[in-house]
Amino acid sequence: MDRPPGLSVRLKLTLSYAGFLMVAGALLLAAIGVFLLQQGWLRTTAEGAWRQTPGTTFVRGFAPLAAVVMMFLLMFGLLGGWILAGRMLAPLDRITHATRTVANGSLSHRIRLPGRQDEFRELADTFDTMLARLEAHVAEQQRFAANASHELRTPLAITKTLLDVARTDPSRATGELIDRLHAVNTRAIDLTEALLLLSRADQRSFAREHVDLSLLAEEATETLLPLAEKHGVTIETCGDVTPTVGSQALLLQLTTNLVHNAIIHNLPEKGTVWVSTGFRPGTVVLTVENTGETLAPELVSTLTEPFQRGTQRIHTDHAGVGLGLAIVKTITRAHDGTLTLTPRSAGGIRITVELPAAVPHTDR
Known part of the structure; x- marks a missing residue:
C-alpha cells in the first residue's frame, strides 16, 4: 500500500x-x-x-x-x-x-529476540511462532501439491498408454480397453473429487448447523453394510446422542471415510468393526475401531498424511486415492476437533474424533 x-x-x-x-x-x-x-x-x-x-x-x-x-x-x-x-x-x-x-x-528466518518478557518480546515470540506454523504449512502444501501431481499423472499416463496401444493395434478387442479406461477414469475422478473436498474443508467454506453424530454413524453404517458383507466384516454400533455444530455433509463424509477404511483394511475374513458415539463434558466423541494386522506406532502416526498408504493399503484392490484419513483430519481440524489414532494390541486400529459439543437449545 x-x-x-x-x-x-x-x-x-x-x-x-x-x-x-x-x-x-x-x-x-x-x-x-x-x-x-x-x-x-x-x-x-x-x-x-x-x-x-x-x-x-x-x-x-x-x-x-x-x-x-x-x-x-x-x-x-x-x-x-x-x-x-x-x-x-x-x-x-x-x-x-x-x-x-x-x-x-x-520463511526459515526467526527473530529470537533476547531479554526478559515484555510487549516487544511477546510480539517477537508470537511472530516467530507464526513463522514456524507458516513454514510448516507451506512445506505441507508443497509436498501435497507434488504428491497430488504425481497421483494425477499416474492415471493420465495409463490412459495415454492404453490409447497408444489401441492406436498401434487396431485388431485388439475394444471391450477390455474400455473396461480399463473406465477404471482409470473413475480413479481420476475420485481423486479429483477428494482433492476438492479436502480444499473445501481446509478453507472452512461451509455453513454450520446442529448435527447429531450418532445419526451420521448409523447412516454411514447402513450405506456401507453391503460392502462389509462382501468382505465378511461384521459391524457393531452403539452410542448416545452426540450433538455438535458443523457441516452435516462434511461430518457424514468423515464418518463414512472412517467406516469405509475400517472395513477395507481389516482381516481377510471374519473381521469386525466397532462404531460408537459418546458424550463427554464439553465434547462429543466418535470412535471407529477395527480388527486387522498389527500396526507399528510409527506407521499409524503417518496415516493421516495425504497419499500415505500402509503396506496393506498398497497390496489390496482397494488402495483408494490415499486421502481418506487426510480428509478426516482436515474435516476434524475445520470443526475445531481432535483426531487420535491408536494401534490395537490385538491388531487393527482405533480412531477417535472429538468435536465441541453443541450448546443445548433453550426455550424462551
Missing part, C-alpha cells in the same frame, strides 16, 4: 518526550514565579541578595532565568528523548528487519 511519507516513530517519541518535559518545566517555573510574586521577593541586586520588591520587576528579574531553564530543558529533552526512543525501539527495528526478510521469501 502506497502511503505519503511521514514522521518516524522515533522522532514522534522524541518530540513527545521533549514536549512533555517542556510542559512540566513550564508548569514548575510558573509555580515558582507565582510563589515569589505572592511573597513579593525577587533577586534584583548584583550582589545576589534577596529583598522585597514590587511585582512589576518580575519580568526583568525572573523571566530571563526561566527562559534559560526552558532552553536547557528543550535541548535536554530532544537529545535524551532521541536516545531513549532509539533504545526503546531497537527491538522493533529487529522485528521490522525480520518481517522484510520473510517478505522476500525466507
Whole structure:
C-alpha cells in the first residue's frame, strides 16, 4: 500500500518526550514565579541578595532565568528523548528487519529476540511462532501439491498408454480397453473429487448447523453394510446422542471415510468393526475401531498424511486415492476437533474424533 511519507516513530517519541518535559518545566517555573510574586521577593541586586520588591520587576528579574531553564530543558529533552526512543525501539527495528526478510521469501528466518518478557518480546515470540506454523504449512502444501501431481499423472499416463496401444493395434478387442479406461477414469475422478473436498474443508467454506453424530454413524453404517458383507466384516454400533455444530455433509463424509477404511483394511475374513458415539463434558466423541494386522506406532502416526498408504493399503484392490484419513483430519481440524489414532494390541486400529459439543437449545 502506497502511503505519503511521514514522521518516524522515533522522532514522534522524541518530540513527545521533549514536549512533555517542556510542559512540566513550564508548569514548575510558573509555580515558582507565582510563589515569589505572592511573597513579593525577587533577586534584583548584583550582589545576589534577596529583598522585597514590587511585582512589576518580575519580568526583568525572573523571566530571563526561566527562559534559560526552558532552553536547557528543550535541548535536554530532544537529545535524551532521541536516545531513549532509539533504545526503546531497537527491538522493533529487529522485528521490522525480520518481517522484510520473510517478505522476500525466507520463511526459515526467526527473530529470537533476547531479554526478559515484555510487549516487544511477546510480539517477537508470537511472530516467530507464526513463522514456524507458516513454514510448516507451506512445506505441507508443497509436498501435497507434488504428491497430488504425481497421483494425477499416474492415471493420465495409463490412459495415454492404453490409447497408444489401441492406436498401434487396431485388431485388439475394444471391450477390455474400455473396461480399463473406465477404471482409470473413475480413479481420476475420485481423486479429483477428494482433492476438492479436502480444499473445501481446509478453507472452512461451509455453513454450520446442529448435527447429531450418532445419526451420521448409523447412516454411514447402513450405506456401507453391503460392502462389509462382501468382505465378511461384521459391524457393531452403539452410542448416545452426540450433538455438535458443523457441516452435516462434511461430518457424514468423515464418518463414512472412517467406516469405509475400517472395513477395507481389516482381516481377510471374519473381521469386525466397532462404531460408537459418546458424550463427554464439553465434547462429543466418535470412535471407529477395527480388527486387522498389527500396526507399528510409527506407521499409524503417518496415516493421516495425504497419499500415505500402509503396506496393506498398497497390496489390496482397494488402495483408494490415499486421502481418506487426510480428509478426516482436515474435516476434524475445520470443526475445531481432535483426531487420535491408536494401534490395537490385538491388531487393527482405533480412531477417535472429538468435536465441541453443541450448546443445548433453550426455550424462551
